[in-house]
């Protein structure tokens with residue numbers, strides 16, 4: 001797993017109270033990733049999940065019905081300084 005670091009502002013945080021992992025809607029490439037990981041009995045950071053600090057977590061969660069590509073495009077427009 002990646003250390004928790006906000007994908008929007010790159011702030012690192014220590015525990016879930018300061019943010020969290022948001023799982024977005026899976027793309028077909030993500031379904032393939034899951035199958036490969038299962039077959040190989042591997043674990044890794046899911047390509048459809050990202051960490052968000054407390055400041056950006058709620059906004060990210062609102063977009064979790066979108067794929068990560070769509071959600072990140074919206075979030076980056078909303079928080080352009082990153």
Ligand SMILES: [Zn+2]
Nearest residue numbers: 006009053056
């Ligand atoms: Zn943040």
